[in-house]
Amino acid sequence: MSDETQLQALRKRIDTIDEKILELISERAHCAQTVAQVKQKALPTGQAPVFYRPEREAWVLKHIMELNPGPLDNEEMARLFREIMSACLALEQPLQVAYLGPEGTFTQAAALKHFGHSVISVPMAAIDEIFREVAAGAVQFGVVPVENSTEGAINHTLDSFLEHDMVICGEVELRIHHHLLVGENTQTGKISRVYSHAQSLAQCRKWLDAHYPNVERVAVASNAEAAKRVKGEWNSAAIAGDMAAELYGLTRLAEKIEDRPDNSTRFLIIGNQAVPPTGDDKTSIIVSMRNKPGALHHLLQPFHSNGIDLTRIETRPSRSGKWTYVFFIDFCGHQSEPLIKDVLEKITDESVALKVLGSYPKAVL
Numbered sequence: 522m523s524d525e526t527q528l529q530a531l532r533k534r535i536d537t538i539d540e541k542i543l544e545l546i547s548e549r550a551h552c553a554q555t556v557a558q559v560k561q562k563a564l565p566t567g568q569a570p571v572f573y574r575p576e577r578e579a580w581v582l583k584h585i586m587e588l589n590p591g592p593l594d595n596e597e598m599a600r601l602f603r604e605i606m607s608a609c610l611a612l613e614q615p616l617q618v619a620y621l622g623p624e625g626t627f628t629q630a631a632a633l634k635h636f637g638h639s640v641i642s643v644p645m646a647a648i649d650e651i652f653r654e655v656a657a658g659a660v661q662f663g664v665v666p667v668e669n670s671t672e673g674a675i676n677h678t679l680d681s682f683l684e685h686d687m688v689i690c691g692e693v694e695l696r697i698h699h700h701l702l703v704g705e706n707t708q709t710g711k712i713s714r715v716y717s718h719a720q721s722l723a724q725c726r727k728w729l730d731a732h733y734p735n736v737e738r739v740a741v742a743s744n745a746e747a748a749k750r751v752k753g754e755w756n757s758a759a760i761a762g763d764m765a766a767e768l769y770g771l772t773r774l775a776e777k778i779e780d781r782p783d784n785s786t787r788f789l790i791i792g793n794q795a796v797p798p799t800g801d802d803k804t805s806i807i808v809s810m811r812n813k814p815g816a817l818h819h820l821l822q823p824f825h826s827n828g829i830d831l832t833r834i835e836t837r838p839s840r841s842g843k844w845t846y847v848f849f850i851d852f853c854g855h856q857s858e859p860l861i862k863d864v865l866e867k868i869t870d871e872s873v874a875l876k877v878l879g880s881y882p883k884a885v886l
């Protein structure tokens with residue numbers, strides 16, 4: 522058989538497979554529509570059903586990864602199913618998700634990674650606004666950055682949790698790659714200013730010291746904003762990611778300039794809906810302690826004695842008194858599990874106040 526005939530035969534096979542995939546995706550979408558009707562029917566009139574089920578979505582993705590026979594790797598396969606589910610859910614209810622804008626930020630990329638591209642993503646100018654939009658019910662969910670592997674906690678987000686009653690419904694992790702971007706009018710030999718978000722400038726500090734030691738570093742509200750500014754200037758560059766580069770049509774003068782190659786940011790999904798357990802969950806709490814010797818030890822002891830895995834602990838000033846602190850703690854387990862309930866009760870006895878921010882499935886992708 523000639524190469525050309527073999528190619529033709531293979532393409533014919535692919536066409537037949539695509540037709541089958543099309544039929545199956547349509548059948549799946551019909552099922553999702555029926556699920557929506559069942560959810561609606563099960564409730565008394567006037568009560569809004571819960572269409573988005575993060576615990577079920579996490580299960581579907583994990584199941585697919587377990588069954589995946591290759592040659593596509595698990596992440597790639599899960600990403601495809603992520604998009605299929607996103608489109609099916611949009612048939613039930615188009616979700617509105619607020620993120621830290623403008624368009625092209627890493628927070629938008631995180632929102633799309635978590636919910637898929639069929640959601641309506643709504644840019645907000647500040648982290649606090651995301652909390653307010655979700656609290657007001659203007660959008661169903663919000664996506665906020667919470668910690669970066671190079672630079673640590675995002676304090677604005679932690680402080681917003683102190684001020685708003687919000688439920689954490691999920692987490693998503695994103696590998697952060699930064700590029701040095703220039704516009705078509707930039708004279709690359711004469712760059713005297715580089716714009717970016719303060720976090721991104723910090724994540725590329727060593728690279729800037731080595732390559733652009735005398736260039737002014739200007740912190741702006743987001744790296745998408747940085748990209749936007751560069752478009753109209755001839756002597757400046759921006760540090761931003763792929764989405765911003767594409768959105769504003771900028772050229773990459775240098776790629777992946779972050780100081781640490783594993784630079785990642787963790788984002789939280791905030792909403793008003795408690796999430797049932799999946800068996801592989803995390804819980805986030807805020808605790809404020811009496812200022813007495815051994816307070817932190819007493820707080821951590823119940824986790825240790827019950828073998829519970831702490832994944833993060835962060836301290837912030839409580840704002841209700843000078844030199845009093847609150848602890849943000851993330852740990853493995855769901856608040857509905859007896860062991861976790863027990864630990865939370867013990868901590869309540871030791872603390873001034875304890876607030877459970879939510880239990881949610883561990884990030885799958």
Ligand SMILES: C=C(O[C@@H]1C=C(C(=O)O)C=C[C@H]1O)C(=O)O
Nearest residue numbers: 553556572573574577606609610
């Ligand atoms: C179909 C459902 O609704 C939504 C869509 C899902 C899907 O397409 O698999 C999964 C969970 C929900 O977010 C469901 O609850 O099962």
